[in-house]
Amino acid sequence: METSDAVATAKHSVVRSGLVFTKGQHEDGLFGRGTWKLRYVELTTDNVLQYYAAKGGSFTGQVDLAQCYGMEVMPLDCPQSGNRLTSVYRIAIKTTTKRRIVIAALSEQGMNAWVAALHSAVGPSLKAKSPQTSGSRFSIFRRVLRTL
Template identity: 40%
Template sequence: MCVGAGVLSHRYTWTPRHCCLTKNGLRYYTHEGGALKGTIHLTTCTLQSFEVMPVDCPNTGRSVATGWRFAIQTPAKRYILAAMSERDLYGWLHALKGVVVMLNEESRTDPVPSRPPRAALIRRWFRLL
Protein backbone atom coordinates (compact mmCIF):
# COMPACT_ATOMS: atom_id res chain seq x y z
CA MET A 1 0.00 0.00 0.00
CA CYS A 2 1.33 3.42 -0.97
CA VAL A 3 1.56 6.12 1.67
CA GLY A 4 2.59 8.56 -1.07
CA ALA A 5 3.09 8.55 -4.82
CA GLY A 6 4.45 10.77 -7.56
CA VAL A 7 7.07 11.07 -10.29
CA LEU A 8 10.84 10.95 -9.83
CA SER A 9 13.64 10.37 -12.34
CA HIS A 10 16.23 7.70 -11.55
CA ARG A 11 19.86 8.40 -12.45
CA TYR A 12 20.39 5.30 -14.59
CA THR A 13 18.58 6.82 -17.60
CA TRP A 14 16.84 9.84 -16.01
CA THR A 15 13.58 8.44 -17.33
CA PRO A 16 10.62 9.69 -15.28
CA ARG A 17 9.26 6.87 -13.12
CA HIS A 18 6.04 6.60 -11.18
CA CYS A 19 7.10 6.09 -7.55
CA CYS A 20 5.15 4.61 -4.68
CA LEU A 21 6.38 5.18 -1.13
CA THR A 22 5.46 2.27 1.14
CA LYS A 23 6.10 1.61 4.82
CA ASN A 24 9.33 -0.24 3.90
CA GLY A 25 10.69 1.39 0.78
CA LEU A 26 10.31 3.32 -2.45
CA ARG A 27 9.04 1.33 -5.42
CA TYR A 28 9.44 2.71 -8.91
CA TYR A 29 7.45 1.69 -11.98
CA THR A 30 7.64 2.32 -15.74
CA HIS A 31 4.49 4.45 -15.42
CA GLU A 32 1.44 4.62 -13.18
CA GLY A 33 -0.04 1.12 -13.26
CA GLY A 34 3.02 -0.15 -15.17
CA ALA A 35 5.69 -2.76 -14.49
CA LEU A 36 7.78 -2.60 -11.33
CA LYS A 37 11.33 -1.52 -12.22
CA GLY A 38 12.87 -1.67 -8.74
CA THR A 39 12.64 -1.01 -5.02
CA ILE A 40 14.83 1.07 -2.74
CA HIS A 41 14.62 -0.60 0.67
CA LEU A 42 14.56 1.92 3.51
CA THR A 43 14.64 -0.57 6.38
CA THR A 44 18.40 -0.10 6.91
CA CYS A 45 18.46 3.66 6.25
CA THR A 46 18.95 6.41 8.81
CA LEU A 47 18.18 10.11 8.55
CA GLN A 48 21.80 10.58 7.45
CA SER A 49 21.16 8.31 4.43
CA PHE A 50 19.62 11.24 2.50
CA GLU A 51 21.57 13.99 0.78
CA VAL A 52 20.36 16.95 -1.26
CA MET A 53 22.57 17.41 -4.31
CA PRO A 54 23.68 20.96 -5.22
CA VAL A 55 21.35 22.59 -7.75
CA ASP A 56 24.36 23.77 -9.76
CA CYS A 57 25.69 20.19 -9.98
CA PRO A 58 26.53 19.75 -13.68
CA ASN A 59 24.44 17.42 -15.80
CA THR A 60 26.29 14.46 -17.21
CA GLY A 61 26.07 13.58 -20.88
CA ARG A 62 22.61 14.20 -22.30
CA SER A 63 20.92 14.30 -18.90
CA VAL A 64 17.37 15.60 -18.95
CA ALA A 65 17.12 15.55 -15.15
CA THR A 66 16.13 18.66 -13.28
CA GLY A 67 18.55 20.25 -10.85
CA TRP A 68 16.35 19.12 -7.94
CA ARG A 69 18.28 15.95 -7.14
CA PHE A 70 18.85 13.94 -3.99
CA ALA A 71 20.69 10.78 -3.02
CA ILE A 72 19.66 7.82 -0.90
CA GLN A 73 22.55 5.78 0.50
CA THR A 74 21.69 2.18 1.37
CA PRO A 75 24.22 -0.42 2.50
CA ALA A 76 24.08 -1.97 -0.98
CA LYS A 77 23.91 1.04 -3.30
CA ARG A 78 23.69 4.82 -3.68
CA TYR A 79 20.62 6.00 -5.59
CA ILE A 80 20.42 9.43 -7.24
CA LEU A 81 16.90 10.67 -7.96
CA ALA A 82 15.54 13.90 -9.44
CA ALA A 83 12.27 15.58 -8.51
CA MET A 84 10.26 17.75 -10.88
CA SER A 85 10.48 20.86 -8.68
CA GLU A 86 12.05 22.18 -5.50
CA ARG A 87 8.75 21.71 -3.67
CA ASP A 88 8.59 18.08 -4.81
CA LEU A 89 12.22 17.52 -3.77
CA TYR A 90 11.64 18.63 -0.19
CA GLY A 91 8.26 16.89 -0.08
CA TRP A 92 9.82 13.57 -1.06
CA LEU A 93 12.64 14.02 1.45
CA HIS A 94 10.18 14.83 4.22
CA ALA A 95 8.08 11.76 3.40
CA LEU A 96 11.10 9.43 3.01
CA LYS A 97 12.55 10.58 6.32
CA GLY A 98 9.13 10.09 7.90
CA VAL A 99 9.16 6.45 6.80
CA VAL A 100 12.67 5.99 8.21
CA VAL A 101 11.61 7.51 11.55
CA MET A 102 8.56 5.23 11.60
CA LEU A 103 10.72 2.17 10.89
CA ASN A 104 13.14 3.16 13.66
CA GLU A 105 10.26 3.67 16.12
CA GLU A 106 8.82 0.25 15.26
CA SER A 107 12.17 -1.45 15.80
CA ARG A 108 12.55 -0.08 19.33
CA THR A 109 11.68 -2.44 22.15
CA ASP A 110 10.95 0.20 24.77
CA PRO A 111 7.38 1.49 25.06
CA VAL A 112 6.64 4.65 23.08
CA PRO A 113 3.90 7.12 24.04
CA SER A 114 0.83 6.98 21.81
CA ARG A 115 1.03 9.29 18.77
CA PRO A 116 -0.76 9.55 15.43
CA PRO A 117 0.55 6.89 13.03
CA ARG A 118 3.42 8.26 10.92
CA ALA A 119 1.91 6.74 7.74
CA ALA A 120 -1.23 8.84 8.22
CA LEU A 121 0.88 11.99 8.53
CA ILE A 122 2.80 11.13 5.35
CA ARG A 123 -0.44 10.50 3.41
CA ARG A 124 -1.81 13.84 4.64
CA TRP A 125 1.32 15.63 3.39
CA PHE A 126 1.02 14.07 -0.09
CA ARG A 127 -2.57 15.33 -0.37
CA LEU A 128 -1.22 18.88 0.00
CA LEU A 129 0.90 18.61 -3.17
Protein backbone atom coordinates in the same frame (compact mmCIF):
# COMPACT_ATOMS: atom_id res chain seq x y z
CA MET B 1 12.33 -10.06 -7.63
CA GLU B 2 9.21 -12.13 -8.15
CA THR B 3 5.82 -10.69 -8.98
CA SER B 4 4.28 -12.22 -5.83
CA ASP B 5 6.68 -10.15 -3.70
CA ALA B 6 5.57 -6.98 -5.48
CA VAL B 7 1.91 -7.83 -4.92
CA ALA B 8 2.55 -8.59 -1.24
CA THR B 9 4.34 -5.27 -0.78
CA ALA B 10 1.60 -3.40 -2.64
CA LYS B 11 -0.84 -4.26 0.19
CA HIS B 12 0.88 -1.69 2.40
CA SER B 13 -0.34 1.89 2.39
CA VAL B 14 1.35 4.40 0.13
CA VAL B 15 2.93 7.35 1.97
CA ARG B 16 3.86 9.30 -1.17
CA SER B 17 3.83 8.62 -4.88
CA GLY B 18 4.63 10.46 -8.06
CA LEU B 19 6.86 10.84 -11.08
CA VAL B 20 10.61 11.23 -10.55
CA PHE B 21 13.70 10.68 -12.63
CA THR B 22 15.79 7.73 -11.47
CA LYS B 23 19.43 7.22 -12.29
CA GLY B 24 20.14 3.73 -13.55
CA GLN B 25 22.76 1.54 -11.92
CA HIS B 26 24.00 0.27 -15.25
CA GLU B 27 26.34 2.64 -16.91
CA ASP B 28 25.90 3.05 -20.64
CA GLY B 29 27.70 4.93 -23.32
CA LEU B 30 31.29 5.54 -24.22
CA PHE B 31 32.23 7.13 -20.90
CA GLY B 32 30.16 4.83 -18.67
CA ARG B 33 27.55 7.32 -17.52
CA GLY B 34 24.33 6.20 -15.88
CA THR B 35 21.09 6.84 -17.69
CA TRP B 36 18.10 8.76 -16.33
CA LYS B 37 14.57 7.40 -16.71
CA LEU B 38 11.22 8.88 -15.76
CA ARG B 39 9.53 6.47 -13.34
CA TYR B 40 6.42 6.37 -11.19
CA VAL B 41 7.59 5.78 -7.61
CA GLU B 42 5.67 4.80 -4.47
CA LEU B 43 6.95 5.05 -0.90
CA THR B 44 5.06 2.55 1.26
CA THR B 45 4.48 2.37 5.01
CA ASP B 46 6.81 -0.63 5.23
CA ASN B 47 9.69 1.65 4.12
CA VAL B 48 10.00 0.36 0.58
CA LEU B 49 10.50 2.58 -2.45
CA GLN B 50 8.84 0.83 -5.41
CA TYR B 51 9.53 1.74 -9.05
CA TYR B 52 7.06 1.37 -11.93
CA ALA B 53 7.41 2.16 -15.64
CA ALA B 54 4.31 4.40 -15.32
CA LYS B 55 1.35 4.82 -12.98
CA GLY B 56 -0.44 1.49 -13.18
CA GLY B 57 2.44 0.19 -15.33
CA SER B 58 4.84 -2.68 -14.94
CA PHE B 59 6.87 -3.08 -11.76
CA THR B 60 10.56 -2.34 -12.40
CA GLY B 61 12.18 -2.67 -8.97
CA GLN B 62 12.30 -1.62 -5.34
CA VAL B 63 14.63 -0.44 -2.61
CA ASP B 64 14.24 -1.45 1.03
CA LEU B 65 14.90 1.80 2.88
CA ALA B 66 15.57 -0.12 6.11
CA GLN B 67 18.92 -0.90 4.44
CA CYS B 68 19.67 2.81 3.96
CA TYR B 69 21.63 5.02 6.33
CA GLY B 70 21.91 8.47 4.81
CA MET B 71 20.18 10.96 2.57
CA GLU B 72 21.52 14.12 0.97
CA VAL B 73 19.76 16.87 -0.93
CA MET B 74 22.21 17.54 -3.71
CA PRO B 75 23.30 21.12 -4.45
CA LEU B 76 21.70 22.90 -7.37
CA ASP B 77 25.08 24.08 -8.64
CA CYS B 78 26.48 20.60 -9.27
CA PRO B 79 28.08 20.35 -12.69
CA GLN B 80 25.86 18.48 -15.12
CA SER B 81 25.52 17.83 -18.79
CA GLY B 82 23.01 20.07 -20.51
CA ASN B 83 21.65 17.31 -22.74
CA ARG B 84 20.40 14.90 -20.08
CA LEU B 85 16.72 14.28 -19.48
CA THR B 86 16.59 14.97 -15.75
CA SER B 87 16.11 17.66 -13.12
CA VAL B 88 18.50 19.52 -10.80
CA TYR B 89 16.29 18.77 -7.75
CA ARG B 90 18.09 15.59 -6.69
CA ILE B 91 18.13 13.40 -3.60
CA ALA B 92 20.86 10.82 -2.98
CA ILE B 93 20.23 7.90 -0.62
CA LYS B 94 23.08 5.67 0.61
CA THR B 95 22.49 1.97 1.25
CA THR B 96 24.36 -0.48 3.45
CA THR B 97 25.19 -2.47 0.29
CA LYS B 98 27.32 0.49 -0.88
CA ARG B 99 24.73 1.46 -3.46
CA ARG B 100 23.78 5.09 -4.02
CA ILE B 101 20.19 5.70 -5.08
CA VAL B 102 19.64 9.02 -6.86
CA ILE B 103 16.21 10.38 -7.69
CA ALA B 104 15.41 13.74 -9.23
CA ALA B 105 12.08 15.41 -8.49
CA LEU B 106 10.34 17.49 -11.12
CA SER B 107 10.38 20.64 -8.96
CA GLU B 108 11.95 22.04 -5.81
CA GLN B 109 8.60 21.73 -4.02
CA GLY B 110 8.41 18.09 -5.10
CA MET B 111 11.95 17.44 -3.86
CA ASN B 112 11.14 18.94 -0.46
CA ALA B 113 7.96 16.84 -0.25
CA TRP B 114 9.94 13.66 -1.05
CA VAL B 115 12.56 14.53 1.59
CA ALA B 116 9.84 15.06 4.20
CA ALA B 117 8.07 11.81 3.24
CA LEU B 118 11.29 9.78 3.27
CA HIS B 119 12.33 11.24 6.61
CA SER B 120 8.92 10.67 8.24
CA ALA B 121 8.59 7.14 6.87
CA VAL B 122 12.07 5.89 7.67
CA GLY B 123 12.90 8.11 10.61
CA PRO B 124 16.23 9.28 11.98
CA SER B 125 18.33 6.76 10.03
CA LEU B 126 17.79 8.93 6.94
CA LYS B 127 18.94 12.35 8.04
CA ALA B 128 18.75 14.79 5.16
CA LYS B 129 21.82 16.93 4.72
CA SER B 130 21.25 19.89 2.47
CA PRO B 131 24.40 21.68 1.40
CA GLN B 132 24.06 25.40 0.91
CA THR B 133 24.24 26.47 -2.68
CA SER B 134 25.76 29.59 -4.05
CA GLY B 135 26.04 31.05 -7.49
CA SER B 136 29.68 30.06 -7.85
CA ARG B 137 30.74 26.86 -9.56
CA PHE B 138 33.50 26.58 -6.96
CA SER B 139 31.05 26.41 -4.04
CA ILE B 140 31.29 22.61 -3.92
CA PHE B 141 35.04 22.83 -3.37
CA ARG B 142 34.58 25.48 -0.69
CA ARG B 143 32.19 23.20 1.21
CA VAL B 144 34.69 20.33 0.99
CA LEU B 145 37.55 22.52 2.19
CA ARG B 146 35.49 23.73 5.16
CA THR B 147 35.04 20.14 6.33
CA LEU B 148 38.78 19.37 6.29
